[in-house]
Amino acid sequence: MDEEKEMRIAAINNLIKFISERGRRFFYKERNRVTGEPQTAYMKCKNNRIYFVDAYTSKEVYAYNGFSHEGFSHGDTLWALVCDFSIFIRTGKSSNGVNGYGGLYSGDWGHSDEIQKEIIDYAKDIGYLK
Known part of the structure; x- marks a missing residue:
């Protein structure tokens, strides 16, 4: 795997953690x-x-829209976001919202305006959002 793709995986994993x-x-x-430790999803x-x-x-769920996402437990809107993350990792191009929802800019995430702004600003800082 090339170094740029590794950096994009790390950036998206940091965004997921955020x-x-x-x-x-x-x-x-x-x-x-098993371990009793908190667990966060990630891309690999x-x-x-x-x-x-x-x-x-x-x-491990194959992160491509149009394929079965058996084993994914987070709902269809988050699946679309994961597929957007996958496109960004593979191509380095902005993909926010291309899988049929409003992306991170959508007001439908149920966060406060302040938290939504924090997430958007962080996603811009790492290069995921424009």
């Missing part, structure tokens, strides 16, 4: 049953394909 620590705490599970590359590792099921 989102998991605020507001509705998407992508976060309180405790792992395996065999040159992008996967999402679910915080609840611990399953």
Whole structure:
């Protein structure tokens, strides 16, 4: 895997962690049953394909729209966001909202305006949002 793709995976994983620590705490599970540690979802590359590792099921889910997302436990809107993340990781191009929802700019996430702004600003800082 090339260095730029690795940097984009790290950036998206930092964004996922940032989102998991605020507001509705998407992508976060309180405790792992085995270790007792808090668990956050993340993206990874395996065999040159992008996967999402679910915080609840611990399953690797092939992160491409149009494919089964069995093992994904976070709902369709978050699945669309994960697919947008996957496009960004693979291409480096802005992909926010291309999978059929309003993206991180949407007002439908249920966060306070302040938290939503924090998430958007962070996503801009790492280069995910324009």
